[in-house]
Amino acid sequence: MPTSQPPSILNFLYGTAWKEERTPALVELALRTGFRGIDTANQRRHYFEEGVGQGLAAAYRAGVVTRDDLFLQTKFTYRPGQDHRLPYDPAASFSVQVAQSMASSLEHLGTDHVDSYVLHGPSSGYGWTDADAEVWEAMTKERDAGRTRLLGVSNISLRHLEQMAAVHSEAPAFVQNRCYARLGWDRDVRLFCRERKIIYQGFSLLTANVEVLRHPVVASLAARAKVTPAQLVFVFARALGMLPLTGTSNSEHMKQDLASASLALSPDEVRAIESLVG
Numbered sequence: 001m002p003t004s005q006p007p008s009i010l011n012f013l014y015g016t017a018w019k020e021e022r023t024p025a026l027v028e029l030a031l032r033t034g035f036r037g038i039d040t041a042n043q044r045r046h047y048f049e050e051g052v053g054q055g056l057a058a059a060y061r062a063g064v065v066t067r068d069d070l071f072l073q074t075k076f077t078y079r080p081g082q083d084h085r086l087p088y089d090p091a092a093s094f095s096v097q098v099a100q101s102m103a104s105s106l107e108h109l110g111t112d113h114v115d116s117y118v119l120h121g122p123s124s125g126y127g128w129t130d131a132d133a134e135v136w137e138a139m140t141k142e143r144d145a146g147r148t149r150l151l152g153v154s155n156i157s158l159r160h161l162e163q164m165a166a167v168h169s170e171a172p173a174f175v176q177n178r179c180y181a182r183l184g185w186d187r188d189v190r191l192f193c194r195e196r197k198i199i200y201q202g203f204s205l206l207t208a209n210v211e212v213l214r215h216p217v218v219a220s221l222a223a224r225a226k227v228t229p230a231q232l233v234f235v236f237a238r239a240l241g242m243l244p245l246t247g248t249s250n251s252e253h254m255k256q257d258l259a260s261a262s263l264a265l266s267p268d269e270v271r272a273i274e275s276l277v278g
């Protein structure tokens, strides 16, 4: 039976966006390298979810992992975030769209449940809408039916989270956001999450923070720890309480990214990086 807690061994999510026909091979390689958490979305515009399923199947066949070893996360994406390749009937109600998108995800991924189901982004940048409320209720029904263990929201502001908390009794288990150093590494949202034991998943930790990666302080801390600046950013993200994502397509980077999970920074080093920008 699904449980309500994420596995404690989960220290990295392998992201599958923008990989197109390389998706199956890269997912299999990520699993062979040691990743156990996979992030995808039923949004063909940016993700090839069926290809993720093909990569999983190849890894199962080769005896690399079993389904039970894995944490699989996918997302429901509203119509404006999609192209013409929709996983649901756009004329149907939002509740039906969620059910259809989930059924399609389970088929793509070759499983009867995912571990986390995430609202890819709220319907409006300004606040939590009635459409979001309907989608969230439909997602909780999917969870209650056993098709996902946990629920999450993505691309979300503190304002959305506060409004969501005022409307729904249940908080998400995950928040997944792009994490900019210049915004204090999404400080407000991270603090909201910490207070409610919501796990914060950070993406674009490298691509959104090039100024940090190039900073001399980071270069010297990385040299002292005998790691790369990219690894240092992942160690730092974990020190702030994040579950980081990486979407690397490079096998050496996969190993380096995973190795960062066994490294630690002193509180002074964390403060030094935190104070560079934002």
Ligand SMILES: NC(=O)c1ccc[n+]([C@@H]2O[C@H](COP(=O)([O-])OP(=O)(O)OC[C@H]3O[C@@H](n4cnc5c(N)ncnc54)[C@H](OP(=O)(O)O)[C@@H]3O)[C@@H](O)[C@H]2O)c1
Binding pocket: 014, 015, 016, 017, 018, 039, 040, 120, 154, 155, 176, 203, 204, 205, 206, 207, 228, 230, 231, 245, 246, 247, 248, 249, 250, 252, 253, 254, 256, 257
């Ligand atoms: N919820 C959302 O709306 C949303 C939006 C964007 C992304 N995501 C998720 O987050 C995942 C990750 O996306 P991302 O935006 O963080 O970017 P990304 O696709 O992971 O890109 C990371 C970049 O960093 C490089 N990199 C990774 N590890 C490195 C290392 N050890 N040393 C040097 N370079 C390294 C990669 O290059 P190499 O390939 O050469 O290593 C790549 O250019 C996506 O695949 C997706 O699953 C979610």
